[in-house]
Amino acid sequence: MTNITKEKVCLIGSGNWGSAIAKIVGRNVTKHSAYDSEVRMWVFEEIVEGQRLTDIINSRHENVKYLPGIQLPENVVAVPQLLDAVKDATLLIFVIPHQFVKGVCEQLKGNIHPEARAISLIKGVDISKGGLHLISDLIKDHLEIDVSVLMGANIASEVAEENFCESTIGCTNRQNGEAFRKVLNSPYFRVAIVDDVAGVELCGALKNVVAIGAGLVDGLKMGENTKAAIIRIGLMEMKKFSQTFYKGVRDETYFESCGVADVITTCFGGRNRRVAEAHVTTGKSFEVLEQEMLNGQKLQGTLTALEVHHILKAKHMVVDFPFFTTVYRICYEGRPARAIVDDI
Structure with missing residues (x-):
């Protein structure tokens, strides 16, 4: 990138995962002379404790709403206006709920650095155009830039507490993948690179559906074997879904952190598992539980189950995916939780 004097990083998103990543990025940019030391983080402005959330973050260096108790580096600057946050940024880290990606990209179009590249930490898929599309492709098509992805067995609170874990970058351009690895890799957050964007990204999206199933089993108290x-x-x-709809998805990708490791950790510790368990024990709907339990965060597993079902129905493949279909029917058609074992 000959026209870039220094890489400048911007985080687009500031929830618990975005804030945990901001802690790593803020530290790492100060270690490499090729990176600008300021990291801007776009924050959707809210009033918390009578103050603007951005003011709290910039004065206390803590995201008190989404990642309380964790100190952020002082070079991470919260910015309430999206276009101000991305100004001059060459490395864009997308970490927002996937249902908001399109609107954000519409604002960014024509307003980013000419040599900007992006990485998506977003879990989900897009079906708005009548077929299955990766979120990375949605960003790439809107902004006409190269987009990598990062997925892994990464519960935000544990990453923020610096418990050792791994993650996986999927990229098509190795140089860009390495540029993002430098700002994301740390002794406690070990990042590997593979050239399988679709495989890495679909693992990150689909594992949330599996976690809904695991949480239902926990709520039913069926035990560890089940x-x-x-x-x-x-x-x-x-694996079957990914390789059916995307050619070139590799078997080996499922043995990276983005694959089996992420499935395991999400099925034992993630928000989708917790809410699904509560659905069984309380009888409340997923929608109500999202509002009651997630402090403004979004439940990705139910939405992804809906989107996957739309694709399978359109392709007349519902019967070929009994697990995904059953999770959808429990979430949206009132099937009892017990169907998670009876119907598959």
């Missing part, structure tokens, strides 16, 4: 079976069946459908 949960292990559900995880295995779900993982097999993840």
Whole structure:
């Protein structure tokens, strides 16, 4: 990138995962002379404790709403206006709920650095154009830039607490993948690179559907044998779905952190598992539980199950994916939780 004097990083998003990543990025940019030391983080402005959230972050260096108790580096600057945040940025890190990507990209179009590249940490798929599209492709098509992805067994709070874990970058341009690895890799957050964007990204999206199934089993108190079976069946459908709709998805990708490791951690510790368990124990809808339990965060597993079902129905393949279909029917058609074992 001959016209770039220094790489400048911007985080687009500031939830618990975005804030955990901001802690890593803020530290790493100060270690490499090729990177500008300021990291801007776009924050959707909210009033918290009577103050603007951006003011709190910039004065206390803590995202008190989404990642309380974790200190962010002082060079991470919260910015409430999206276009101000991305100004002059060459490395864009997207970490927002996937249903908001299109609107954000519409604002960014024509307003980013001419040599900007992006990486998506977003879990989900897009079906708005009548077919299955990766979120990375949505960003790439809107902004006409190269887009890598990062997925892995990464519960935000544990990453923020610096517990050792791994993650996986999927890229098509190795140089860009390495540029992002430099700002994301750390002793406690070990990042590998593979050239399988679709495989890495679909793992990150589909594992949330599997976690819904695991949480239902927990709520039903069926035990570890049943949960292990559900995880295995779900993982097999993840692989089958990915390789059915995207050529070139590699078997080996499922043994990276983005694959089996992410499925395991999400099925034992993630928000989708927790809410699905509560659905069984309380009888409340997923929509109500999202509002009650997630402090403004979004439940990705149910939405992804809906989107996957639309694709399978359009392709007349519903019966070929009994696990995904059953999760959808429990979430949206009132099937009892027990169907997670009875119907697959």
